[in-house]
Amino acid sequence: MFTGLTERVGRLDRLTSGAAGVLARIGCGDLAPELRIGESVAVDGVCLTVVGTGRDWFEADLSPETLGRTSLGAKEPGSSLNLERALRISDRLGGHLVQGHVDGVGILVEVRPEGSGRRVRVTPPPSTRRYLIEKGSVALDGVSLTVATLKGRDFEVALIPHTIEATTLGEWQAARRINLEVDLLAKYVEKLLSPYPIADSEGG
Structure with a gap:
């Protein structure tokens, strides 16, 4: 669950074919060390699961459903992306409840x-x-x-x-x-x- 308040503007580094569809590498600066494998991150409003991390990036799988229902599959490397980590129970709800499930x-x-x-x-x-x-x-x-x-x-x-x-x-x-x-x-x-x-x- 998210609030719709962007934490960081990241960038799409690359899209490559992966076992689950397409693997996206997303540059996120100093947000990367705080991310853990299995954590959820909203990327342009799409809830994605972190499957890999580096010094200043993370990777997430884009399933065929995600590619077909959202705009992520049409993004070009270098595109800017709104990033938000999942809501913690103790956080203020400054926006509104957002699932990261694009309609x-x-x-x-x-x-x-x-x-x-x-x-x-x-x-x-x-x-x-x-x-x-x-x-x-x-x-x-x-x-x-x-x-x-x-x-x-x-x-x-x-x-x-x-x-x-x-x-x-x-x-x-x-x-x-x-x-x-x-x-x-x-x-x-x-x-x-x-x-x-x-x-x-x-x-x-």
Whole structure:
């Protein structure tokens, strides 16, 4: 479990064929000595398991499921990546509960200046739209953000200067593919209520 607060911006060093699909080596600077084999790390919002470490890098397997459902398989060596270690029970929950289980890949439609920050418009996968509400939470490339507004099939989020500087979101440009995870609580509520029909506003 994660919070959507990026600890470090790392880089993709290389992708090589491995026994479990593709082996990714990710540069992470002085975060590497703190990592242990078997530990979970969110990489651009994707929960990966550490299978090897070095002085300033770690390695993780990308399964066919991960390659097909997320944007990681399309990354080029040198790409910047948002990194976050798993939440400890004693940590503050500064963002929102993020599993690192990507629900789909959205498309970045527009980035425009807004005061000292930026406004970003995203087209989400159709299967995720019903979980998005104004002022609700969404994780984009592993970063916890608030849905500012819904516009047709799209939604917008606002980026403050700190987010732009401390994550890869400052590099965002139109047409970029973004890992999207909707609010976990919204999915549980839907599942719990699914056996019960909801009356319409006319009282039917």
